[in-house]
Amino acid sequence: MPAYFNFAIKRLWQFVLVVFIGINIAYVITHVTPIDPVEQSISAVTSFGNTSPEAIADMRRSLQELYGLKGDWIEQYISFWRRILQADFGPSLSAFPAPVTSLIARALPWTFGLLAFTTLVSWSVGNLLGALAGYYRNNRSLKFFGVLAMALHPVPYYIVALSLMIVFGFIWPVLPITGGSAMDVQQGWNWQFVASVFHHSVLPALSLIMIGIGSWFLGMRSLVSNIITEDYVVYAEIGGVAQSRMMGSYIIRNALAPQVTGLAMSLGGIFNGAVITEKIFGYPGLGTLLVDGVYAGDYGLVLGVTSIAIIGVSLSVLVIDLIYPLIDPRVQVAS
Amino acid sequence: MKRIIFDLLKYNNEFRIGVFLILIVMTMAGLSFFSPYPPNDVFVVPPDAPPSADYWLGTTSRGQDVFWQLSIAIRNTLAFGLLVALLSRVISIVVGLSSGYLGGWVDRVLMAINDTFIVIPLFPILILFYFVLRDSMSTILLALIMSSLGWAYDSRLIRSVAMSLKTREFTGTSVFSGMTIFEILRREHLPYVLPIIFSTTLNNMNWSIGLEVTLAVLGFMDINTPTIGGMIYWANQHTAIVAGIWWWVTFPVLTVVATFVGLYLIAVSINEYIDPRSRLSRMGGGQS
Numbered sequence: 001m002p003a004y005f006n007f008a009i010k011r012l013w014q015f016v017l018v019v020f021i022g023i024n025i026a027y028v029i030t031h032v033t034p035i036d037p038v039e040q041s042i043s044a045v046t047s048f049g050n051t052s053p054e055a056i057a058d059m060r061r062s063l064q065e066l067y068g069l070k071g072d073w074i075e076q077y078i079s080f081w082r083r084i085l086q087a088d089f090g091p092s093l094s095a096f097p098a099p100v101t102s103l104i105a106r107a108l109p110w111t112f113g114l115l116a117f118t119t120l121v122s123w124s125v126g127n128l129l130g131a132l133a134g135y136y137r138n139n140r141s142l143k144f145f146g147v148l149a150m151a152l153h154p155v156p157y158y159i160v161a162l163s164l165m166i167v168f169g170f171i172w173p174v175l176p177i178t179g180g181s182a183m184d185v186q187q188g189w190n191w192q193f194v195a196s197v198f199h200h201s202v203l204p205a206l207s208l209i210m211i212g213i214g215s216w217f218l219g220m221r222s223l224v225s226n227i228i229t230e231d232y233v234v235y236a237e238i239g240g241v242a243q244s245r246m247m248g249s250y251i252i253r254n255a256l257a258p259q260v261t262g263l264a265m266s267l268g269g270i271f272n273g274a275v276i277t278e279k280i281f282g283y284p285g286l287g288t289l290l291v292d293g294v295y296a297g298d299y300g301l302v303l304g305v306t307s308i309a310i311i312g313v314s315l316s317v318l319v320i321d322l323i324y325p326l327i328d329p330r331v332q333v334a335s
Numbered sequence: 336m337k338r339i340i341f342d343l344l345k346y347n348n349e350f351r352i353g354v355f356l357i358l359i360v361m362t363m364a365g366l367s368f369f370s371p372y373p374p375n376d377v378f379v380v381p382p383d384a385p386p387s388a389d390y391w392l393g394t395t396s397r398g399q400d401v402f403w404q405l406s407i408a409i410r411n412t413l414a415f416g417l418l419v420a421l422l423s424r425v426i427s428i429v430v431g432l433s434s435g436y437l438g439g440w441v442d443r444v445l446m447a448i449n450d451t452f453i454v455i456p457l458f459p460i461l462i463l464f465y466f467v468l469r470d471s472m473s474t475i476l477l478a479l480i481m482s483s484l485g486w487a488y489d490s491r492l493i494r495s496v497a498m499s500l501k502t503r504e505f506t507g508t509s510v511f512s513g514m515t516i517f518e519i520l521r522r523e524h525l526p527y528v529l530p531i532i533f534s535t536t537l538n539n540m541n542w543s544i545g546l547e548v549t550l551a552v553l554g555f556m557d558i559n560t561p562t563i564g565g566m567i568y569w570a571n572q573h574t575a576i577v578a579g580i581w582w583w584v585t586f587p588v589l590t591v592v593a594t595f596v597g598l599y600l601i602a603v604s605i606n607e608y609i610d611p612r613s614r615l616s617r618m619g620g621g622q623s
Contacts, residue, residue: 018451025455029463150349154599155592156545158552162567162588166576265453265488272458276549290459291553294466302466306459313456 004325015318022310026303027080031073038063043297063299089304094296100304103289108308111285114201115274118208119263125209126216127259131252133217134224146221153214157273161207161280168203176200178282204281208273219262223255257328264320271313343604353600356593363590364410372400374407374561386582393582396573401586408561409590415478415547415562416540422482423539424532427490432520432528434490435497446494452487460484461546465555474560477550481543489535493528500524530609537602541595548591563591 042059083089089100133142152160169177181196227233228251236250278287286305293301343350372379378398386393392401434445464480465472500506500523509519544563550556551564558565570576570583 014447014450017447018454021448021451022455022460025460026463029460029467150600150603151596154541154595156549156595158545158549159588159592162584166584170576268454268456271456272546275458276553279553290462294462294555299466302463306463309456309459314454317454 007325008322011318011321014321015314018314018317019311022314023081023084023307026306026310027077030299030303031076031080038299084307089300089307092293092298092301094293094298094301100300103301104286104304104308107284107286107289108312110283111274111278111287112312114204114208114278114283114285115270117201118205118212118274119267119270121205122209122212123216123259123263126213127220127252127256129213130217130220131224131247131255134221134255135228135247135251137225145217149214149217152210153218155211157207157211157276158280160211161204161277164203164207164210165280175203177203179284200281201283204277204283207277208270211273212270215266216259216262220255220259223258224251227251227255253327257324260320260324260327264317264324267316267320268313271309339608343608347604347607349600349607350604353597353604356597357601360409360413360590360594360597363406364413367403367406367410370403370407372403374404375559383578383580392586393580395569395583396575396578396580397569401582404561404566405563405586405590408563408566408587409594411474411560412544412547412563412591413540413594415474416544418475418478419482419485419543420536420539422478423486423489424536426483427486427493427535428525428528428532430486431490431493432497432524433516435494436501436516436520436524438498438501442494446491449487449490452484453491457484458546458549461550462555465550472555473557474562477547477556478543481546485539485542489532489539492531492535496528496531497524500527530605534602534605534609537598537605541598541602544591544594563587 038060042056042063087101089104092098092100092103129142129145133139133146136142165177168175176199179200181193181200233246233250236246241250274285275287275290277283278285279291282288286309290302290305290309292298293305344354367374376399380390380394380398380400382394382396382398384390384394386401390400390402392405394400395404430445430449434442434449461477461480461484464477468476505523506519509523514522547556547562548564548567551558551562552567552571554568556562556564558568566587567584570580570587573580573583575581575583
């Protein structure tokens with residue numbers, strides 16, 4: 001157990017470091033650039049109509065307080081961190097006076113649900129198919145899937161989502177292309193709402209899975225085709241170990257470890273994809289919130305979503321890292 | 336080098352398809368030098384014309400010829416991807432080689448920072464950059480920002496090779512013959528990681544072009560420089576899909592997909608070439 005404890009401490013430290021560096025990048029971007037975010041916000045708000053000079057001066061003062069632009073840079077830095085740690089990003093400018101935190105809290109379950117579902121599906125299905133394709137190398141349909149995965153995998157999320165939207169929104173309009181649920185359905189735990197949520201999430205989920213599945217498939221296939229030439233597999237084959245057992249405990253079990261590490265490493269990228277997909281399909285999650293926040297010049301909202309994204313992604317990576325020893329027991333033995 | 340390419344063309348289907356796609360895309364980009372219209376001029380041709388003998392890929396609602404617009408756009412997009420890839424290579428080579436060779440606390444510190452950059456979701460950070468810079472955001476600036484963010488994954492790859500190079504005999508010989516660390520890394524180790532660097536360059540180009548397209552489509556970039564993403568952005572602004580001007584969206588999308596698949600296939604086949612086991616099995620010399 002002390003081995004696992006050491007391992008966990010190391011991972012926890014890495015988590016703290018990721019959050020620290022990430023939040024510092026956000027701080028540097030917003031504070032060291034020559035452009036004043038307060039002036040930016042004000043010009044974004046006042047460009048829509050006439051605002052009296054007094055109101056602008058008033059707004060400038062309150063914005064400076066809100067974003068901690070008062071005092072020297074040490075004070076600013078400390079108050080910036082205090083805001084992040086208290087999860088207090090002030091009121092949202094675009095949805096005034098709702099606090100940013102409550103907007104994020106409303107959007108978070110949507111993004112989390114979509115991401116957790118699609119990542120789980122594409123990871124497990126991609127790995128399973130990849131393992132089969134690596135083992136049965138001459139299977140026709142698996143070979144075809146490989147070609148498909150290879151063609152689809154490098155295409156960015158945006159293009160896939162746009163194509164799906166054109167196909168299912170305009171050419172063959174059978175699926176809803178915008179929103180998280182039907183407008184006329186009461187939100188809550190009733191059957192109609194849940195069904196509507198599923199119906200609306202088909203296209204965003206499909207585009208995320210289509211992109212995600214390819215890399216797991218290709219990775220697993222090459223891992224497995226390397227493993228089956230290992231001596232212990234050849235020996236087990238000669239020894240007459242049942243094929244299902246070979247597959248499960250000899251091949252997949254060993255190939256899975258790098259794939260779990262890969263999952264932890266690619267979570268940031270998967271989140272990036274979700275941001276874009278949500279925006280395209282008008283899904284009411286963090287991505288839509290972030291992009292709309294930029295359009296509306298809502299500094300607190302953009303900063304809030306960015307910080308939550310950094311913390312959320314690194315927290316998920318931490319969770320995956322902590323369950324990693326279950327798959328790879330070598331961690332418990334090593335120093 | 337010549338022989339490697341010849342071998343790949345002879346034995347590797349993926350490489351052939353990849354090279355073919357990239358050649359088409361590069362020809363397209365090269366044609367932009369002969370464009371009859373300045374790239375930023377609008378209403379130089381009749382708007383909304385479908386593809387025809389006069390306008391091969393049709394014209395946009397802004398009165399631009401899609402073909403010539405596309406050629407300058409793909410040129411800019413490729414140049415952007417190449418710039419990001421080359422700049423970020425510098426960081427990943429320096430970090431990867433020195434971390435792998437020096438080991439110890441240097442390695443631990445560098446890899447802790449490295450892993451941080453792998454994990455952090457970069458897209459919100461890029462959006463934050465745009466949010467602060469707004470109109471001062473230029474293509475060159477975005478390339479600089481992205482190359483300082485997108486090196487981490489590849490430097491881990493380079494490090495793993497450098498670690499095994501360190502235990503090889505010739506490294507010891509170089510140390511005893513009095514070479515400095517810099518000389519060892521540059522003259523002895525760098526040649527060994529070059530194939531990997533090449534394939535990661537292609538993958539990195541895909542990554543940066545994908546992000547550039549996405550940012551531009553959302554309007555989070557300098558949209559007056561014609562790029563593929565910029566073209567799709569303007570098409571969306573004029574609701575081209577709903578208005579039935581499909582050629583405005585379809586051709587940029589096809590071109591960029593050809594770029595992605597082409598670069599990816601070349602990168603994959605080079606990776607396979609580096610790994611001797613898969614090369615043997617492909618040439619019929621392996622066991623299976």
